Amino acid sequence: MKDTNTIVITALASIISLGALGTQSSALAGEKKNVEKCYGIAKTGQNDCKTLSNACAGHSLQDGQKDAFIALPKGTCERIVGASLEAAAAAPK
Template sequence: MKNVNTVVSTAMASLIALGALGLQSEAFAADKKDVEKCYGVTKAGKNDCKTLSNACAGHSTADNQKDAFIALPAGTCERIVGGSLEAPADMK
């Protein structure tokens, strides 16, 4: 009986793990498509990439920094007050 419980437990754990891996790969695929850069809406230290004043993600120095962006699902940025799909002119 103990052997059967071990086999069943192992099988269930395997199914749960495979399911979790499937969900992660779907989420990753969704991250790559249908996203846009939204400038001017990030909190300090929460930007996704470099800005004019720093070279790394997560290093913006002020809230709503105009040259800092965050990747958002397509169509979201236009609905956020202060959000812009265009980088500031001096950043291009």
């Protein structure tokens, strides 16, 4: 059962991450009001900005790292299992 949940969560996070690529470019263009930071769902190396444990986008150390975020349309993050609108402490290396 746990493996099935992990697969479903990972698939959902991947789909949302792909959809957020367009949102990220518009957020960089200055339309940040409709975007929120969604923590804990980014795939390894796919975070949008720095984390508590590194200083660059694309350098998250593991899937679902609690201090790594991706930019999503407002209201989306709260609908994703395991996602958070606030960063948590990074897992020790």
